[in-house]
Amino acid sequence: xxxxxxxxxxxxxxxxxxxxxxxxxxxxxxxxxxxxxxxxxxxxxxxxxxxxxxxxxxxxxxxxxxxxxxxxxxxxxxxxxxxxxxxxxxxxxxxxxxxxxxxxxxxxxxxxxxxxxxxxxxxxxxxxxxxxxxxxxxxxxxxxxxxxxxxxxxxxxxxxxxxxxxxxxxxxxxxxxxxxxxxxxxxxxxxxxxxxxxxxxxxxxxxxxxxxxxxxxxxxxxxxxxxxxxxxxxxxxxxxxxxxxxxxxxxxxxxxxxxxxxxxxxxxxxxxxxxxxxxxxxxxxxxxxxxxxxxxxxxxxxxxxxxxxxxxxxxxxxxxxxxxxxxxxxxxxxxxxxxxxxxxxxxxxxxxxxxxxxxxxxxxxxxxxxxxxxxxxxxxxxxxxxxxxxxxxxxxxxxxxxxxxxxxxxxxxxxxxxxxxxxxxxxxxxxxxxxxxxxxxxxxxxxxxxxxxxxxxxxxxxxxxxxxxxxxxxxxxxxxxxxxxxxxxxxxxxxxxxxxxxxxxxxxxxx
Ligand code: NAD
Numbered sequence: 001x002x003x004x005x006x007x008x009x010x011x012x013x014x015x016x017x018x019x020x021x022x023x024x025x026x027x028x029x030x031x032x033x034x035x036x037x038x039x040x041x042x043x044x045x046x047x048x049x050x051x052x053x054x055x056x057x058x059x060x061x062x063x064x065x066x067x068x069x070x071x072x073x074x075x076x077x078x079x080x081x082x083x084x085x086x087x088x089x090x091x092x093x094x095x096x097x098x099x100x101x102x103x104x105x106x107x108x109x110x111x112x113x114x115x116x117x118x119x120x121x122x123x124x125x126x127x128x129x130x131x132x133x134x135x136x137x138x139x140x141x142x143x144x145x146x147x148x149x150x151x152x153x154x155x156x157x158x159x160x161x162x163x164x165x166x167x168x169x170x171x172x173x174x175x176x177x178x179x180x181x182x183x184x185x186x187x188x189x190x191x192x193x194x195x196x197x198x199x200x201x202x203x204x205x206x207x208x209x210x211x212x213x214x215x216x217x218x219x220x221x222x223x224x225x226x227x228x229x230x231x232x233x234x235x236x237x238x239x240x241x242x243x244x245x246x247x248x249x250x251x252x253x254x255x256x257x258x259x260x261x262x263x264x265x266x267x268x269x270x271x272x273x274x275x276x277x278x279x280x281x282x283x284x285x286x287x288x289x290x291x292x293x294x295x296x297x298x299x300x301x302x303x304x305x306x307x308x309x310x311x312x313x314x315x316x317x318x319x320x321x322x323x324x325x326x327x328x329x330x331x332x333x334x335x336x337x338x339x340x341x342x343x344x345x346x347x348x349x350x351x352x353x354x355x356x357x358x359x360x361x362x363x364x365x366x367x368x369x370x371x372x373x374x375x376x377x378x379x380x381x382x383x384x385x386x387x388x389x390x391x392x393x394x395x396x397x398x399x400x401x402x403x404x405x406x407x408x409x410x411x412x413x414x415x416x417x418x419x420x421x422x423x424x425x426x427x428x429x430x431x432x433x434x435x436x437x438x439x440x441x442x443x444x445x446x447x448x449x450x451x452x453x454x455x456x457x458x459x460x461x462x463x464x465x466x467x468x469x470x471x472x473x474x475x476x477x478x479x480x481x482x483x484x485x486x487x488x489x490x491x492x493x494x495x496x497x498x499x500x501x502x503x504x505x506x507x508x509x510x511x
């Protein structure tokens with residue numbers, strides 16, 4: 001096991017062992033199956049985690065619900081102070097936690113650390129929110145009456161997360177849910193269980209110091225079985241699900257069936273439009289990171305490039321050269337010279353191979369890449385495909401690997417039409433120097449995505465704004481802006497202090 005190798009001493013710094021317990025309900029205890037965690041960089045086992053059984057899930061949900069009564073009674077600023085301390089505890093463990101993300105998920109260290117920083121940033125945001133959570137007073141039409149909008153916590157929130165952002169997505173949900181007064185049961189991806197255990201240990205340490213029941217941040221490592229329990233559980237007032245569109249659709253329907261709330265953050269099929277007047281140096285810099293960075297495993301990775309005919313050949317040529325320039329820097333994500341790590345699993349490599357073969361079969365040309373790398377681990381070449389129609393089913397499907405389709409466009413309107421023609425609606429970006437085109441792009445006839453950028457990549461969001469997408473991306477919004485509303489319920493309260501009954505609309509009923 002890699003955990004015994006002194007090279008990976010950061011694992012022990014995080015309190016991990018060869019065999020770990022993957023269930024936390026205030027106490028660490030698990031009775032489910034043993035999950036082996038693999039490093040995608042070499043296919044070797046890092047360590048083991050014992051997952052949750054059905055009874056373990058039950059104990060987490062019950063303990064979380066019980067602990068909610070204590071947590072919800074604390075003033076929001078007190079909850080904010082606890083979240084602030086979690087941010088500080090994460091700052092202390094920034095390096096080892098980042099290293100673990102790199103080792104278990106496979107993204108390069110600066111991006112892995114960036115992900116932990118995102119959790120820290122959202123703790124900062126949540127701290128401010130804890131002192132500014134709004135509640136409005138409206139003027140009443142009746143004398144001696146007051147109309148108040150009062151926000152209360154929901155209760156327990158089920159958080160189901162994807163493998164590719166194994167820290168940040170939990171952080172976005174958890175920090176905001178906590179200041180809102182909610183408790184959570186987290187089911188992480190079963191291919192990143194060590195990260196979930198390490199993060200929960202950090203949170204546990206802060207809760208313990210503050211004498212708060214650990215069950216307010218319960219952890220239930222497991223697969224689809226545990227996910228389905230959360231989805232069907234009436235006690236989970238909100239199910240926040242991040243993952244593929246196919247699974248998210250089932251989750252959304254099931255949660256709706258019991259009139260629960262859902263927050264869906266699903267797949268993307270993100271495009272960059274290159275206008276004829278685009279600053280190409282800027283574009284190429286951004287496109288390299290957006291298409292090939294994180295080995296194409298961000299929900300916001302650029303998968304389609306719509307390039308104006310006047311600059312098409314130049315952009316494809318220069319992008320191919322840029323891809324060629326990074327191939328020698330594909331490798332161990334923990335090494336400082338590495339720019340691109342591996343795919344996460346052998347199944348992802350298979351999906352990559354299948355998509356490349358299908359692209360060729362359909363008449364596409366591989367301008368660059370297209371091959372699985374001959375080395376240990378799950379490494380593939382970043383790939384550029386040309387010659388496929390903009391509306392071919394392949395181009396309209398999200399393949400979670402570094403493959404980008406380049407398509408020529410005659411003008412911006414066509415680019416916008418192509419951008420919007422896919423079922424997903426997560427992220428999009430336009431490269432232009434033309435102010436009028438910027439406003440067209442962000443206006444009613446522009447991009448239909450949740451994220452609409454100008455002169456930056458499609459990926460790499462900040463926590464201040466709301467994050468999420470439209471259409472088959474699920475419509476959810478997380479993190480900044482007014483996303484906190486997802487985690488609270490609203491009551492409209494009318495209080496009469498006039499001493500007489502007056503009906504609204506001045507209705508007279510009886511004498
Ligand atoms: P996935 O859908 O395979 O799994 C996501 C989570 O759902 C995992 O924890 C998994 O165990 C769980 N799950 C699986 N079946 C379930 C079921 N029937 N009921 C409940 N839970 C179930 O996704 P993945 O491969 O881990 O992640 C990649 C996908 O996630 C991509 O499509 C990517 O675009 C998307 N993603 C979206 C965002 C976003 O914010 N929009 C962010 C990250 C990833």
